Amino acid sequence: MSNELLKIKNLKTSxxxxxxxxxxxxxxxxxxxxxxxxxxxxxxxxxxxxxxFSIMRLHTRAKIEGxxxxxxxxxxxxxxSKLNKIRGxxxxxxxQDPLTALNPLMPIGRQIEENLFLxxxxxxxxxxxxxxxxxxxxxxxxxxxxxxxxxxxxxxxGMRQRVIIAIAIANDPELLIADEPTTALDVTIQxxxxxxxxxxxxxxxxxxILITHDLGVVAEMADRVAVMYAGQIVEIAPVDKLFAxxxxxxxxxxxxxxxxxxxDRLHVIQGVVPTLKNLPRTGCRFAERIPWVDASHHExxxxxxxxxxGHFVRCTCYKHFYFPDNKEEQENGVS
Amino acid sequence: xxxxxxxxxxxxxxxxVFLSVLVFIxxxxxxxxxxxxxxxxxxxxxxxxxxxxxxxxxxxxYIQYADxxxxxxxxxxxxxYRFKTDVTAVISERLNNTVLxxxxxxxFTYLIAIPLGLISGRYNDSPLDSAITGYTYLxxxxxxxxxxxxxxxIFGYQLGWFPTSGSVAPGMQPGTMxxxxxxxxxxxxxxxxxALISVVGTVQYLRSEIVDTKQKDFIITARAKGASExxxxxxxxxxxxxxxxxxxxxxxxxxLITGTVFVERxxxxxxxxLLFLESIGQRDFSxxxxxxxxxxxxxxxxxxxxxxxxxxxxxxxxxx
Numbered sequence: 001m002s003n004e005l006l007k008i009k010n011l012k013t014s015x016x017x018x019x020x021x022x023x024x025x026x027x028x029x030x031x032x033x034x035x036x037x038x039x040x041x042x043x044x045x046x047x048x049x050x051x052x053f054s055i056m057r058l059h060t061r062a063k064i065e066g067x068x069x070x071x072x073x074x075x076x077x078x079x080x081s082k083l084n085k086i087r088g089x090x091x092x093x094x095x096q097d098p099l100t101a102l103n104p105l106m107p108i109g110r111q112i113e114e115n116l117f118l119x120x121x122x123x124x125x126x127x128x129x130x131x132x133x134x135x136x137x138x139x140x141x142x143x144x145x146x147x148x149x150x151x152x153x154x155x156x157x158g159m160r161q162r163v164i165i166a167i168a169i170a171n172d173p174e175l176l177i178a179d180e181p182t183t184a185l186d187v188t189i190q191x192x193x194x195x196x197x198x199x200x201x202x203x204x205x206x207x208x209i210l211i212t213h214d215l216g217v218v219a220e221m222a223d224r225v226a227v228m229y230a231g232q233i234v235e236i237a238p239v240d241k242l243f244a245x246x247x248x249x250x251x252x253x254x255x256x257x258x259x260x261x262x263x264d265r266l267h268v269i270q271g272v273v274p275t276l277k278n279l280p281r282t283g284c285r286f287a288e289r290i291p292w293v294d295a296s297h298h299e300x301x302x303x304x305x306x307x308x309x310g311h312f313v314r315c316t317c318y319k320h321f322y323f324p325d326n327k328e329e330q331e332n333g334v335s
Numbered sequence: 336x337x338x339x340x341x342x343x344x345x346x347x348x349x350x351x352v353f354l355s356v357l358v359f360i361x362x363x364x365x366x367x368x369x370x371x372x373x374x375x376x377x378x379x380x381x382x383x384x385x386x387x388x389x390x391x392x393x394x395x396x397y398i399q400y401a402d403x404x405x406x407x408x409x410x411x412x413x414x415x416y417r418f419k420t421d422v423t424a425v426i427s428e429r430l431n432n433t434v435l436x437x438x439x440x441x442x443f444t445y446l447i448a449i450p451l452g453l454i455s456g457r458y459n460d461s462p463l464d465s466a467i468t469g470y471t472y473l474x475x476x477x478x479x480x481x482x483x484x485x486x487x488x489i490f491g492y493q494l495g496w497f498p499t500s501g502s503v504a505p506g507m508q509p510g511t512m513x514x515x516x517x518x519x520x521x522x523x524x525x526x527x528x529x530a531l532i533s534v535v536g537t538v539q540y541l542r543s544e545i546v547d548t549k550q551k552d553f554i555i556t557a558r559a560k561g562a563s564e565x566x567x568x569x570x571x572x573x574x575x576x577x578x579x580x581x582x583x584x585x586x587x588x589x590x591l592i593t594g595t596v597f598v599e600r601x602x603x604x605x606x607x608x609l610l611f612l613e614s615i616g617q618r619d620f621s622x623x624x625x626x627x628x629x630x631x632x633x634x635x636x637x638x639x640x641x642x643x644x645x646x647x648x649x650x651x652x653x654x655x
Contacts (some may be wrong), residue, residue, distance in 0.1 A: 088559060088561035089561060093559045101553055103556070104575070104650075105574050105648065106571075114570075115561075151650045
């Protein structure tokens with residue numbers, strides 16, 4: 001129990017569209033332990049980033065309900081001043097797009113130092129500079145003294161992502177959220193950045209939430225995986241169990257759509273992720289994308305069921321799910 | 336940075352040369368010459384020719400141009416037909432007035448525009464923002480000459496807080512403290528009139544830049560570091576939003592030096608704009624030519640200033 005770092009209970013994050021609130025994250029409950037990597041996967045629009053921004057409380061116009069507690073402090077109800085003490089210190093975030101996440105008018109060094117300045121007043125100007133160079137070294141930036149003086153536009157995407165990581169880990173955060181840290185980078189750089197995150201985990205012993213839509217990344221990095229669809233967690237399990245025995249139709253469809261060698265056609269999941277306004281609010285949210293599964297197999301109010309220790313699945317439809325043998329005919333029959 | 340400034344200065348030089356050629360050609364195309372305004376119309380053709388030869392008007396154009404430029408560099412802009420004195424003398428007093436008026440107008444413009452733009456952008460769509468935006472629309476819709484008249488009437492004539500015309504009270508001894516204070520006092524009302532109208536563009540620019548900047552990713556990064564809202568605005572949003580205004584600064588100066596005609600007229604303020612208008616009306620071509628050249632140079636220098644300021648605030652502009 002003392003190992004528990006982050007606890008999220010019944011989190012609901014809603015946005016206002018035309019005077020009505022729509023939940024982008026709905027009823028999310030999960031825990032993260034110290035020194036653990038939790039992968040969160042899902043298609044675009046499934047609420048992964050909205051979840052991450054809720055934890056950091058970075059949404060500017062959202063209604064957050066439920067409970068998020070980091071080291072037993074409830075972030076949802078916390079006053080701004082207290083929140084600012086925690087952000088960047090106890091919890092930090094690595095952002096998706098390194099090309100836009102740095103201030104274009106501020107030298108790299110000062111952007112990292114700002115984080116040190118805000119949370120570690122004892123460190124003098126010299127101390128901050130020393131620590132910044134140290135951090136740049138740690139994230140694998142060559143010639144840190146030079147980069148310290150440079151501006152973001154003088155660095156490549158991969159280098160900028162390293163700088164963003166350096167900003168995030170400046171104060172040895174206990175919780176590190178990486179929101180698709182490699183999406184904007186090319187493949188070779190992706191591998192380097194992931195290695196770096198793995199390495200940092202050993203060094204700073206943080207609990208890490210790794211958000212991605214790359215299942216390969218999750219398989220390699222994560223200890224546990226949560227699969228999100230339409231704002232909900234549909235399946236959560238230790239990584240080996242999830243890959244060995246995926247249960248929820250959505251998880252299975254996702255895994256099924258990863259291309260394998262010698263395969264001549266790609267499997268696709270029917271339909272698209274519904275937009276925020278058109279999310280189904282009742283019943284199994286994935287039901288409309290697997291229309292060949294009989295409606296009676298879905299639960300009316302799907303809940304997470306523990307099928308084996310640590311492995312939870314939402315809705316009972318997984319028991320009756322199958323891939324239609326002849327996909328094309330099925331599709332023609334439906335739409 | 337120095338490299339950038341030097342390179343930028345090097346580009347400026349040929350611009351000024353080109354400008355001088357243009358102005359020279361335009362002056363040549365104008366009817367009449369330096370002689371026609373001076374002479375008695377009944378003079379004989381031979382005497383005229385002698386005078387033309389003496390003034391160098393029969394030389395080929397490139398020699399005339401060279402003479403003109405040599406004069407320019409030495410501060411000799413020719414003779415005013417109207418005032419019968421050196422153009423330099425005519426202009427220099429007016430130039431001082433205009434520069435003073437421009438500085439006063441600029442100071443007030445930025446003193447008013449920056450706080451308004453900041454508030455409006457930070458609290459966008461609040462009642463306060465609506466009030467400020469409402470003012471900017473009014474400002475856009477109000478012609479400056481009407482507005483200046485109203486201001487003059489209220490503060491000059493009704494309340495009597497400010498002098499109503501001229502650039503200095505009569506009988507002042509140039510060089511004394513009272514003289515300078517009187518000059519400043521005379522420039523306040525026209526300066527504020529210009530400022531109150533010209534702020535509206537800057538306010539709207541700043542507002543929309545701030546609204547734009549505050550949604551950028553690096554602002555989220557700053558918040559994620561735990562920076563307070565005030566810090567986020569002062570350190571991250573403001574500087575990024577002020578770029579286009581900094582870029583506009585030089586142009587603003589140019590337009591003030593060249594374009595305060597209406598206000599100068601209404602306040603009877605003897606500045607460059609008024610001089611330009613009068614000179615055109617009275618066919619005082621040597622003054623018109625000199626002013627055209629001066630306005631052109633002001634534009635070039637304004638652009639230069641804009642670029643240098645932009646280079647100072649935005650590292651991406653600097654040429655490596």
